[in-house]
Amino acid sequence: MTLLELKNVTKKFGGLTAVGNMDLKLEKDSILGLIGPNGAGKTTIFNLITGIYRVTEGDIIFENKPINHLEPFQVADAGITRTFQNIRLFKELSTYDNILTACHYNTNYTIMDSVLRNKKYREGEKKLHKQVTDLLDIMELTDRKDLVAGNLPYGLQRRLEIARALALHPKLLLLDEPAAGMNPDETIKLMKLIKEVRKQFDLTVLVIEHHMDLIMGICDQVVVLNFGKKLAEGNTQEIQSNPKVIEAYLGEEEIIC
Numbered sequence: 001m002t003l004l005e006l007k008n009v010t011k012k013f014g015g016l017t018a019v020g021n022m023d024l025k026l027e028k029d030s031i032l033g034l035i036g037p038n039g040a041g042k043t044t045i046f047n048l049i050t051g052i053y054r055v056t057e058g059d060i061i062f063e064n065k066p067i068n069h070l071e072p073f074q075v076a077d078a079g080i081t082r083t084f085q086n087i088r089l090f091k092e093l094s095t096y097d098n099i100l101t102a103c104h105y106n107t108n109y110t111i112m113d114s115v116l117r118n119k120k121y122r123e124g125e126k127k128l129h130k131q132v133t134d135l136l137d138i139m140e141l142t143d144r145k146d147l148v149a150g151n152l153p154y155g156l157q158r159r160l161e162i163a164r165a166l167a168l169h170p171k172l173l174l175l176d177e178p179a180a181g182m183n184p185d186e187t188i189k190l191m192k193l194i195k196e197v198r199k200q201f202d203l204t205v206l207v208i209e210h211h212m213d214l215i216m217g218i219c220d221q222v223v224v225l226n227f228g229k230k231l232a233e234g235n236t237q238e239i240q241s242n243p244k245v246i247e248a249y250l251g252e253e254e255i256i257c
């Protein structure tokens with residue numbers, strides 16, 4: 001079943017076509033990798049899906065409904081969350097509180113309940129605490145829960161961003177360069193975590209990444225972009241042996257991995 005579809009999507013910035021006539025299908029429960037050289041249009045696609053940018057032309061369909069007119073918070077409500085290329089945590093808050101702020105989105109008590117500290121509020125808070133504790137555990141951040149997020153090592157900040165995105169119970173998770181700045185050991189650990197959370201949360205994942213070992217290690221399908229256009233798509237083996245991809249992108253592998 002197709003969860004997300006881009007139909008003939010174009011995004012122009014003035015005279016620059018960042019994404020041109022893009023068709024893309026993302027099957028439910030799959031992990032799709034989006035790769036391509038710098039400036040190929042990958043992050044623009046994330047910004048279009050999440051409502052940060054408006055399409056110039058075309059449609060974005062999620063669960064059979066168009067979402068390209070929705071505001072970012074409505075896209076999140078529909079079940080799509082993301083992480084950012086440039087980490088966007090609340091750097092002064094603790095690891096725990098960063099996840100808690102996202103979990104608060106799921107509460108059903110009112111301001112009045114919290115002022116009165118009534119049963120509904122207390123039960124809601126207990127549920128929140130459990131959600132945060134579970135996410136800390138899954139992302140292996142429990143022993144850092146009291147640390148200020150800005151002081152976490154880079155790799156753990158990236159894991160915290162994923163934990164925060166998961167707090168909204170997404171159906172589709174968009175990861176923008178989740179392994180950027182990570183060493184090989186951290187990358188291997190991240191790959192394992194992404195596979196685990198995909199299963200545990202029944203997630204579909206769209207991931208942008210320059211680390212080819214991560215893409216080739218976790219993706220079911222890969223789409224290669226070049227100058228805002230689709231250059232190739234297929235499974236990891238097909239992509240690795242595609243001469244057009246090798247020429248435009250994978251030939252650079254030694255530099256980017």
Ligand SMILES: Nc1ncnc2c1ncn2[C@@H]1O[C@H](COP(=O)(O)OP(=O)(O)OP(=O)(O)O)[C@@H](O)[C@H]1O
Nearest residue numbers: 013016018036037038039040041042043044045085
């Ligand atoms: N808000 C914007 N205004 C003008 N041009 C933009 C804007 N956002 C992106 N672009 C341009 O669109 C093109 C695609 O950019 P995009 O960030 O999507 O590429 P990318 O594939 O994600 O690159 P990278 O791997 O470096 O992150 C680039 O030429 C970029 O300069």
